Amino acid sequence: MRIASIRHGVVPISSAIANAYIDFSKMTASVVAITIEDGAGRSATGYGFNSNGRYAQPGLLAERFVPRLEACDAAVLTAADGTLNVAAAWSAMMRNEKPGGHGDRSVAVGVLDMALWDAAAKLEGKPLWRLLADRFRGGEADDAAWVYAAGGYYYPGKGVDALVEEMKRYLGLGYTTVKMKIGGAPGTPIKDALREDVARIEAVLKLLGNDGSRLAVDVNGRFGLHAALAYGAALQPFALRWYEEPLDPLDYATHATLAEHYAPPLATGENLFSMLDARNLIRHGGLRPDRDVLQFDPALSYGLVEYLRTLEMLEQHGWSARRCVPHGGHQFALNIAVGLGLGGNESYPEVFAPFGGFATNTPVVDGRIRMPDLPGIGFEAKNDLWAVLKDL
Ligand SMILES: O=C([O-])CC(=O)C(=O)O
Numbered sequence: 001m002r003i004a005s006i007r008h009g010v011v012p013i014s015s016a017i018a019n020a021y022i023d024f025s026k027m028t029a030s031v032v033a034i035t036i037e038d039g040a041g042r043s044a045t046g047y048g049f050n051s052n053g054r055y056a057q058p059g060l061l062a063e064r065f066v067p068r069l070e071a072c073d074a075a076v077l078t079a080a081d082g083t084l085n086v087a088a089a090w091s092a093m094m095r096n097e098k099p100g101g102h103g104d105r106s107v108a109v110g111v112l113d114m115a116l117w118d119a120a121a122k123l124e125g126k127p128l129w130r131l132l133a134d135r136f137r138g139g140e141a142d143d144a145a146w147v148y149a150a151g152g153y154y155y156p157g158k159g160v161d162a163l164v165e166e167m168k169r170y171l172g173l174g175y176t177t178v179k180m181k182i183g184g185a186p187g188t189p190i191k192d193a194l195r196e197d198v199a200r201i202e203a204v205l206k207l208l209g210n211d212g213s214r215l216a217v218d219v220n221g222r223f224g225l226h227a228a229l230a231y232g233a234a235l236q237p238f239a240l241r242w243y244e245e246p247l248d249p250l251d252y253a254t255h256a257t258l259a260e261h262y263a264p265p266l267a268t269g270e271n272l273f274s275m276l277d278a279r280n281l282i283r284h285g286g287l288r289p290d291r292d293v294l295q296f297d298p299a300l301s302y303g304l305v306e307y308l309r310t311l312e313m314l315e316q317h318g319w320s321a322r323r324c325v326p327h328g329g330h331q332f333a334l335n336i337a338v339g340l341g342l343g344g345n346e347s348y349p350e351v352f353a354p355f356g357g358f359a360t361n362t363p364v365v366d367g368r369i370r371m372p373d374l375p376g377i378g379f380e381a382k383n384d385l386w387a388v389l390k391d392l
């Protein structure tokens, strides 16, 4: 195995939407293409990008992680069975990086890790979900993944009617479960914000036959304990699918307090970027393995090499992989969900194009999606994304 080339760039994914914590007016993503030759006449190009919420990482890629990867020779890149050794390449990228303080470094490494897995699966002539099922689950892959439509963003001039119309479009696309933002009314006293959000939630629930299990709400880490508890008390009777990121993602003890008072499912983890951060959440966050949902996003958190460590840690702590529903709405996590038997995957039918979304001709039916049988992650079959990646 030999790295023939690594190319990377920055593309915008800006839009006028906002959640309770940030707007996306300046959002960018890193994109990479890695071409690998296997020494036996085959070559493959793998592609990677970071999912929304963290910005492009051109400096970290150019100064540290791409040069370290380029320096890997055949002894590092070739596994004992002749396949591409992604884990060894990952360790080479992380040489001379101290532990802790993961910051945006995990994003830069995640982009390269995604491209390496795409190339590895292409070199083996398999879809990534098939490679993962063969390697880690005795060949058993799920036949489809549960996906939910994430949206319900704040948008200038967007009222309750437009929110309900948006959710209606998601149901029309085949989704059965939807997610909306809450907690974003700027500068509003908590009791007024809560009244406004309850009205927004009730309007969407009406569309969903008042079935709370079909609606998740997302605070994006905006609340402190007082607001999280006040909202929790108001939300509890709706029995929602989950109450997401009510608190700062790193404030584990406060999660534990909230979990004592809020019985229905909580969800968090999209802003935890390493196995060790995830383990602190599991150890100290008071989350409940019979109901809560873990949203670690492999594209933002050092990639699949690290995500495999996170899944192993979860198993040691009595958590099923089925409790994991990654953030990010991308094909990488979708392959992982099907191949490794996660609980499902996020989907963004109307936001974060071209990175959000799945292969162009894979419809959602009854809230589930089947994987195409294409080598690698399958980016070539997602027309809008391929139009960006092929220029790299
Ligand atoms: O709005 C965002 O930053 C994305 C997000 O939280 C999600 O997809 O759950």
Ligand SMILES: [Mg+2]
Residues within 6 Å of the ligand: 218, 220, 244, 245, 270, 327
């Ligand atoms: Mg979220």
